[in-house]
Amino acid sequence: MTPDQLAARTSRALDAAVTAGRELGLTVTDPTVLHDMFSVVVHLAPSPVVVRVPTVLPPYADAGVQAARQRLELDVVAWLAMRGVPVIPPSPLVPREPVRRDGFSMTFWQFVEQAEGEGREPDYVRNSRLTADLHAELRAYPGELPFLSAAEPRFATEALAALEGHTDLIDPADLDRARREWAVLEPLAASRAAFEAEFPGVDFQPIHGDAPAVNIVAAKGGALYSDFELTTLGPAEWDLAALGPECEAAYDEAARRHGLRQLDERALRFVNAVGMIRIVACLALVPQLPMLGEALKPGIEHWRTLPFAGGLRD
Known part of the structure; x- marks a missing residue:
């Protein structure tokens, strides 16, 4: 893919995340792309919600394959959060399920502020x-x-x-x-x-x-x-x-x-x-x-x- 095509894919994923968030009742006025590699990760600011939109996938990963994996992830993380395990939990502001929009399947997570100096090599x-x-x-x-x-x-x-x-x-x-x-x-x-x-x-x-x-x-x-x-x-x-x-x-x-x-x-x-x-x-x-x-x-x-x-x- 050319740089223009990559930028267009990111833009489409960003637009899909914003549109889906607004349709779910979230206030989104300043969306920010936090990460863009295998997925486009978007903070739907000012709402405390982050959307993960997978964009780089194998050919067989159709909507059904993606949604099944995403449901499993949401279920496991919600269960861990309920037990008090320190996880980034699914957002409580939207239904706990994958959302399909404009060809993308996405999940919604709680926004957390990173510690000072985050971004260094992990320990x-x-x-x-x-x-x-x-x-x-x-x-x-x-x-x-x-x-x-x-x-x-x-x-x-x-x-x-x-x-x-x-x-x-x-x-x-x-x-x-x-x-x-x-x-x-x-x-x-x-x-x-x-x-x-x-x-x-x-x-x-x-x-x-x-x-x-x-x-x-x-x-x-x-x-x-x-x-x-x-x-x-x-x-x-x-x-x-x-x-x-x-x-x-x-x-x-x-x-x-x-x-x-x-x-x-x-x-x-x-x-x-x-x-x-x-x-x-x-x-x-x-x-x-x-x-x-x-x-x-x-x-x-x-x-x-x-x-x-x-x-x-x-």
Whole structure:
């Protein structure tokens, strides 16, 4: 997409969020785009409401797919908020459901003011301890969750297929390796039974699904968990992917306090390997979001130095 096309997409998402907010009875006179990457995030000022409008999506993520995921996120976060867990909750000023407007499916959240100095690199070690606290709370979630949907196996499979012949996006040798690795990893990511057979003793629980150590907001009132878009049933290791030994040790320390099991080394290798394939697969989204091209390069360069499929197979 050209810069003009990207700006037009942002403008359409902003207009849709403002229109939907006003239709729901909110006063919106000074809307502000807070973030614009995979989603356009809009503060409907002066109303204390933030709208998240996904804009960069895989081809299969139609209205039904988006709405189902968004309803699940809203339900989980509302349940956590009801229990007093520090989250950014759904906005109480509108119905707790996704809103479809002008081709976009969006969700409405409570606006929170960030702490002074917010925007610096997160404290990943501290946040890994907070991830264990979150896992302890999530274990009691009574709703039904799909198994490891955060791995998005369909996205990886279709994206790797779509990259065929696109030498402007990926080196053919990298694509070949990614496909061979995914052939090893995909059955374990897509099947609970296959995962359990490969990793005996690694139990599942409700997890955040999308790097909670990165998605903890430093608000004026304290740290708040946010962005539960990929909430799923899975191994705790998924929420520690790519963070490294220091963060893993911090998580284990906090997990012991809650009586949670310690992280499994082989399961960590698996989730890290899947994460690397997801980075490669995201190259298929570069036409929708050109800035990804440069952003993904360090991750892909690191992936080339790693053992094949995380060392799970030769």
